Amino acid sequence: MKKLPLCLFSLCALSSLGARTINVADHGIVPGKDVTLQVNQLINAVKDEPDVTLFFPQGTYDFHPENALEIYRAVANHDNSLKRMGFPLYGHKDLTIDGDGSLFMFHGHMVPFTLESVDTVTLKDFTIDWSRSFHDELLVVERDDTDQSFIVEIDPKQDPYTIKGGKLYFERYKIAEDGIGSNMVWDPKTLSPIYDTRSYQMNAGKMKVSHAGKNRVKIEKAVKVAPPVGTTLITYGTQTTNRLAPAMHVTNSKDIVIDGVTVLDGGGMGLIVERTENVTLEGMKVQAKEGYFVSTRADATHFIGCKGTIKLENCEFKHMLDDGINVHGAYVKVEEYLGENQFLCEISHFQQWGLTFAEPGDKVAILSRETILPFHETEVTEFEIINEHRFLMTVANVPANLPKGPLSVENLSWYPDLIMRNNRILQNRARSVLVTTKGKVVIENNYFNSQMHGILIEGDNNKWYESGAVEDVVIRNNTFDNVGYAKTERYPLLASPLFRPEQRFGEGHYHRNVRFTGNTIKTFNGLSVKALSVKGLDITNNTLIFDNKYPEADEGPSIVLEYCDDVLIKGNKAKGFSHDIGISQTDDCTSITAKNNKGL
């Protein structure tokens, strides 16, 4: 490695020249070597120059962590830690990274793209991958039903491993022994999680492992039912160390475009965005690389506390170990009311620690933690972070008598609109779409084929603490292709807050105005929509078609309503089912109209 040319450090002087494209090759950044230090420095050098394009001529560029900039970062839904960075964009304005179809190959626990407090940044036309995956793929070659043991074949080049004390460990970049925690069986016929994955769940804590010939390992005492021969057991590390490295992390930013970017792996999500206004994803792909079943260790994309518009068009997300997209806010616990309009608050979920919940000027709602229903809206006047868990928040006013029970707060200023058109989310663990936002939501002309629910409109103040009772959602003309093959009551659409036993409905419904219309549902179980605590729900003109991709199952009525109001079920058709496809509703439902439906 040679010292960077001095010209780098004089770029600031050029800032008045207007739009400029920099060919990175002119700065010693060329394929075939570790370019991390040079890229870090070039990015830093153009920090104060607006309207720059960094052009990477097509090729494979390597990024190693040894000389990478490192900053301690809290990353929502990931594990907070010192992060080594490939492209650390801090405060940049009008910057484009143009990959020209290049492959950016990362090594070890690096965060390829960090966008912090940037404005108008475009990432385009490149692929992100890692030299060593964050998960491992073990081919099941023998099984023994009687003692529930099985033998897997492991490619020692792809997934170098050791056995120690009866446990299986994997070697990663500069990590000698990475243990097994989460795991899931993948089906080579569907390129998806196997039907009824839970049956084959492996208890990694109890597993006993031994050598069983060349590249073969016997696994005992770990499963109730051994996975079928020919399937692949995916293992993906233990909690607090298996979500260290998302591919892209965006915070406190504005007007971000991700165009033609492909993510092939990830020690976390493909894209995680926090407190950012306007994000456009055009033709973004998440998919497993050649020879692999699985892509990212977590969601393809995830948005928390954003505003403006989140727009996804022509994207394809597949092979993830978690959801396709999740858009939500956060419920934060009021630890103590200190008087004089000041609250001591605590962030509720450990993977939200470090989140910027609010800033002065934001509108917030105070709500009961029991009913999750807001009772007061006000504005933040002072905001002081104490530590990753807690902050002090002063608001303009509080009710004369605060309720006695436990309270939470949510940030009303930071809920985005969501537009999803012509996307495909498939062959992944968990859901296609999770959305809880008070903004306008339009989900149309998409293809969904996920293992759990198709679209989950949830909101909960007890597990993930994802806020955002919806107010205006349109889901139309989408295809749901055999979603829910996790088995048992997974719906194309589930709209329902998640309650704990000690929580209860309050006065009024949680979600509002959901329209599910014109969708095509290919299904082995006939399920379409379950709704709970929704006021204003249209389920109209949808078509359910029986499909035999998975064994036909009767998992209950196609449409299930609990504590809903103002529901129209009209013009839906179901065909090809040999079991009854019906509608059920609880006694507390009001104004339910069902008419002109065929086959249900």
Added chain:
Amino acid sequence: MKKLPLCLFSLCALSSLGARTINVADHGIVPGKDVTLQVNQLINAVKDEPDVTLFFPQGTYDFHPENALEIYRAVANHDNSLKRMGFPLYGHKDLTIDGDGSLFMFHGHMVPFTLESVDTVTLKDFTIDWSRSFHDELLVVERDDTDQSFIVEIDPKQDPYTIKGGKLYFERYKIAEDGIGSNMVWDPKTLSPIYDTRSYQMNAGKMKVSHAGKNRVKIEKAVKVAPPVGTTLITYGTQTTNRLAPAMHVTNSKDIVIDGVTVLDGGGMGLIVERTENVTLEGMKVQAKEGYFVSTRADATHFIGCKGTIKLENCEFKHMLDDGINVHGAYVKVEEYLGENQFLCEISHFQQWGLTFAEPGDKVAILSRETILPFHETEVTEFEIINEHRFLMTVANVPANLPKGPLSVENLSWYPDLIMRNNRILQNRARSVLVTTKGKVVIENNYFNSQMHGILIEGDNNKWYESGAVEDVVIRNNTFDNVGYAKTERYPLLASPLFRPEQRFGEGHYHRNVRFTGNTIKTFNGLSVKALSVKGLDITNNTLIFDNKYPEADEGPSIVLEYCDDVLIKGNKAKGFSHDIGISQTDDCTSITAKNNKGL
């Protein structure tokens, strides 16, 4: 908890009034409750007001981590992490914290005092303790020599524990299961590590543990020789989590006085100081609290890369699980010479990661990593931190031909003088004093009674990477009371760099000008001084007196010289030994004079 009085936030307006004492009780800070948030905020409020004393009326003040300010901190010789802080002093000037004899009681992993970039700060007249110790004390009540198992009694209030999977875990503040790593047996007769501690070393990885009656636990398969009945097994956690919380951490500061401060516990050192000019410790104490054998988990005090004068007077450090004081710099590896006077460097020891090695203007030496001898001195012109491990350093000039072998650098500007007078360091694991600095060192009228060497003048570029070949050291009129009861060749004074097999002497000696004179050595083994690669060594007028505190042992000659030059051994007396107390020297020693010695 109530909101802080508004007066707090108007303190800045008073900054022109000159010296001011604030009674913290006027700000709601009173004994008997968690005062962390209020103390954090009061400290922040006086940040820009010089010459303030925060006066804590005598009492016990509690500090819990829940509402404590948190910042990610690299702490030399500790484990870097997010630190929760009791007294976060950042940029303060002319500030005194006066405890009036108070007890500051901390809970959990907190760093009581953080002094970052402060100038003229005095900490006085208080005691630091934790509600739950960071180590555990297990009384040995039965032993069985044949199978090397033993039974310990554990006070479940003092050391709450559980047994799980045959392993013993301790519960700490909000930590359910803290495992065992390091351990050591303590002798109730001497209140010190037991004689020949290594015999009883426990392999915590192999140990099998089971219940053996009320509050009793049987430990098997862990030792070659079970510790004697009546001794106490001290266990102190596993690496990377057992050095999270030093009592006081000072960095990048100037003119620090610690006066009458007592430290009773510590999840790390009592005091760790980095890159600070002038530190005075007056009457500082480190000692185990009532009912305990052990105080801090690591050194009482430790100074890395400091300058000016470090002065310790009338201090007493005892019961630590590591050294009394250590003063040194750092050898840092040159990873690559990038040309144009720029070096890519890597911090060598994992517990120095994040160290500020240098800043522009500092004088540095470039040296061979094989001989540890410097060959070029120059000045830093640019310094850029890349990550906790690596930095870029540009210097004013380099030799025309850089040697081919591996290189290191050391910072010559940041070596302090050290003055130690009338201190007592005793009843601790490891050494009393480690010192490697190019400054002037005077160690006189102290009492030392440590388990390993009394004073170790080492320097190594292969294990701890502690730099600072000495140039002027006077050690006089001290008492060494049976130091070295770890057994086997522990000396009142060992002056020698630590070499790896692939390292070698270069041309010239490593240490220079060490005077060891007028000291009294009470000893069971007759050892006094070992010196290697020292030029200019006086061993004069010392008195060795046989003492039967431990079994008399012949561990070799009293004075051992290897590759030394210009040595005067004169006027020393030894009495009471039944074995020969002699002098040995290797053939490569030059100019050795020994005369007028009695009994050796």
